[in-house]
Amino acid sequence: MDETMSMTAPPASVDTEARHVRYAGFWMRFWAYLVDIIVVASLNGILITPLIRGFDLPATEPAILPLQAILTGIVYYMYFILMTKFLSQTLGKMLFGLKVASLDKTKLTWGTVIFREGIGRFISKTILFVGFLVVAFTKKKQGIHDLFAETTVVHEK
Numbered sequence: 001m002d003e004t005m006s007m008t009a010p011p012a013s014v015d016t017e018a019r020h021v022r023y024a025g026f027w028m029r030f031w032a033y034l035v036d037i038i039v040v041a042s043l044n045g046i047l048i049t050p051l052i053r054g055f056d057l058p059a060t061e062p063a064i065l066p067l068q069a070i071l072t073g074i075v076y077y078m079y080f081i082l083m084t085k086f087l088s089q090t091l092g093k094m095l096f097g098l099k100v101a102s103l104d105k106t107k108l109t110w111g112t113v114i115f116r117e118g119i120g121r122f123i124s125k126t127i128l129f130v131g132f133l134v135v136a137f138t139k140k141k142q143g144i145h146d147l148f149a150e151t152t153v154v155h156e157k
Contacts, residue, residue, distance in 0.1 A: 022155040023141035024098045035092030080117040120145025
């Protein structure tokens with residue numbers, strides 16, 4: 001055997017799992033979000049409409065609109081927060097085979113999820129949805145809310 005030949009292992013810096021991560025792009029995430037909006041609208045119809053009707057006021061009554069807006073917002077944010085925390089995906093993401101993952105590959109914590117889905121999503125929406133458009137231009141396909149929370153959306157294996 002030639003003594004000049006040696007067995008060398010591949011460099012430890014090469015993470016084989018990282019090479020196989022497929023980040024979800026803007027359009028996949030867009031379609032998943034549309035499905036989620038349909039789900040949230042349905043939940044609002046099932047949960048909030050009967051509650052509002054319980055006040056025996058017409059749906060166009062101005063006094064009822066603030067309460068309806070608050071309850072709708074609560075359902076919206078609770079849907080995204082709870083689904084992301086417990087399943088790492090919403091129903092829309094499930095349908096398209098996507099999930100939310102932390103960049104450090106750890107389990108999503110309550111703090112991360114609340115920051116991403118609550119604060120980050122609010123900021124992304126407040127600036128005319130530009131926070132979501134950023135997904136199309138970042139290397140790891142991250143929106144503003146992902147950048148804040150150090151998360152991204154990936155295709156499930």
